[in-house]
Structures are given as structure tokens and as C-alpha cells.
Amino acid sequence: MEIKVLRHILEVNDQAAAQTRRQLGSLGVTALNLISAPGAGKTSLLEKTIPLLRERHRVAVLEGDIATTRDAERVGALGVPVVQLLTNGGCHLEATLVARGLAELPLDALDLVLIENVGNIACPAEFDLGEAAKVGILSVAEGHDKPAKYPLLFHEVSVLVLNKVDLIEHTDFDMDAFMRDFRGLNSRAPVIEVSCRTGQGIEAFAAWVTGMIDRGCRGDGAST
């Protein structure tokens, strides 16, 4: 019975996600779903990358959190439209809440919507939000064993941002072991080494995002 209801929830979610994907596709808006553990640096990545992206693209943000509007305030300070999505205890974003957030944005005047999911690398990977691609962020401080232990996310991502590489010499992070496990789950997604503190890799990540927009990756399988 529990399985049945879970399927029901996922069906409702997938219908909303499919509708969002069609809508964004017809408007030419690229949506990215940023997923990481708490404190891996999703909001910091947005803070560092959006100033670069704004030079070429019209950007908005949906900020997913269990509680508080702190992240939306941080991102809003950059001067881009931002909507806070509060799950009120829920451990992941669902497509229905994202659709309500998108309805608050001027979609026909946007190229890119960055969706920051709740900090969690288990559940968010299961819920399609209608995005063009999932962006995984892993902090080296979390350890190199995370792909094997949380395989679904690492299988699903189209790019993996390895953040806080400025800390790597102070940790036991084993890059070879990480890459071996990650490539066992995902043969294609590029790994971009980033430090939101020093700025390392930010331009490379911004270039990847720009590539998604320029190729017309809107999650509907169509390219312009």
C-alpha cells in the first residue's frame, strides 16, 4: 500500500514536471536543478556564477528551503528575480511547488532559471522538476566515497561541481577513488573543480551553463 501511494505521488509529480518542461521549452527558457548536501555550496555557487551569467543571459532563481528565507535574501542581493520555495519540513522540492514558483517569474523575459533544491542528496534526485539538467555539487570536505553511497544523484547529474577544492589538502579526499566511483555511475558528465572562496573554476562552470543555454537545452529534447 505504501508503494502504491508513493507511485501516486511520483505520478502527480511527473505530470507537473512534464507540463513545466513543455512550458519552458516553448518559451526557450533553460532550467537547471541544483542538488547537493547541506553546506556543499549551492548558494555560494549561485552568488559567484550569476554575476558572470548576467552579462549574457536573463537569469532568475527559485530557492528551495525547509525553513527561512536566508538563501533568497543572499541571491536577491545580486539583483535578479528570486522566489523562495518553502517546503515546511519537506526534504526535497516537488514539481508542483516549482510550477507555482515559476508562475511568479516573468518567464517570457528570461533565458535561465536556476532552481536550488533542499540540501539533501537522497530524495531530491528522485523528483523530476521539469528541468533541462541536474547539477550535482559535492564539497571535497564531504569525502570521496559519496557517489557509491548515494548513487542515484551521481547517476542523474549532467555536470558535477566539485566544490571547496581549496580545502582538499586539509582533507583525506582521494580524487582517483572519487573519479573511479563516479565514472562507474556516470560516464558522460564533466567534473568541474571549483572553489567559491577563491573563484577557481567559476568561469568554467558559467561556461558550461552558457553552453546549455546556447545549445537550447530546455529539457524537452529539442535543440534550437
Next chain:
Amino acid sequence: MEIKVLRHILEVNDQAAAQTRRQLGSLGVTALNLISAPGAGKTSLLEKTIPLLRERHRVAVLEGDIATTRDAERVGALGVPVVQLLTNGGCHLEATLVARGLAELPLDALDLVLIENVGNIACPAEFDLGEAAKVGILSVAEGHDKPAKYPLLFHEVSVLVLNKVDLIEHTDFDMDAFMRDFRGLNSRAPVIEVSCRTGQGIEAFAAWVTGMIDRGCRGDGAST
């Protein structure tokens, strides 16, 4: 309808947790539920603390993971009984699975069962496992803003282990802001600063655990 089913799941969980709590209470076994984000250092904390705890107490471990038996292998190398609990995608442990794990342990020859939950600071806090106390672990690399953003866990914990303090000078972690937010949610739980790399604070955490055992804290409200 979804709310009804969620209540049903929580009711089933709470009945199993209550039964576990009665069982452990009658046997004089203290169970602790370790909760943190992925990579905050739950397994490392066990690896460092168990050798100290074993000098005085009979210890076993339940290892919760979505996938792999890597953590159980790490802990098993210490020579204590360990059972791996695999959730197969589930983002938290539930009391029914914990009860099955406990049934595999020689409970009448134990003083302490350390339960390592799935790496996640949202959902695990909602599920009572029948433990005497919840142990929260936060890595300074995750940032000081986590209590406000994930309030339930920080409200529920009986002790907060602040791990990776050897990295603090390389991060933007604001201890005053952290303590202010944490104390707003939890006025009593001690905060123990730890580095599993350098060994700082490990004895203090082991002493806290020993205190729980010596006071007969078995989660049933009774003290011996």
C-alpha cells in the same frame, strides 16, 4: 490523502520505536541515533570513539546506508558487532528496520548500540527509532547557517558534535552566529568541538556517551 498515509507510516514507525525502547530499557541497553549530513563524519566519529568506549562498555553498531556496506566494513574492522541496514533508496532509517537489526545483535551482552543514520539532516529527525538520544553531527565545512535552515534536527538533539574544527580557519564558519541560532532552537544540548582527524574532542564525546550509559539513559524515561 497523502497526509493520512504519512500519519499511518509515522504511527507504524512510532509503535515499533516504542517497542524497541521498552525492550532496550528492560535489557539496560543505551541506544544513540547519530544524524548528520553526508560526509559530516558520522563513521569517522565512530571509528575514533569506539576504541575509547570499548574500554568500559560492550558496544555494537547498526550502520544505516542507502547503498554499499562500506561503512559497516570500516566499523567492523574495530572488532565490534555491526549490522548493515540498507534502505535501498530510502533517505532515513525507520524503527521497523532498526528493530530487525537489533534482533541480529546479542543485546543481553551489550551496554551500548550506536545507530548511524543515513546521511541527511531533514527526514531522519522525523523518525523515532527507539533511541535514548539523538546525536547531531555538523561539520564546520557545512557552514554556520544550518540550524536555522534545518531546525527540527537541531531542536531534537541531546548533544551536538561540531566536527572538522581543524578546518575552521579555512572556512567562513561564524561560531557566534552558529551558537545564537542553535541556542534559539535548543537551550540544553552541549556542543562538543571535535576533529576526527586530529583527535581533538574525541575524549569529551566519549565521556558524554559514558555519562548517558552510567545514568541509565535508555530512552524509556527511567534512570537506574
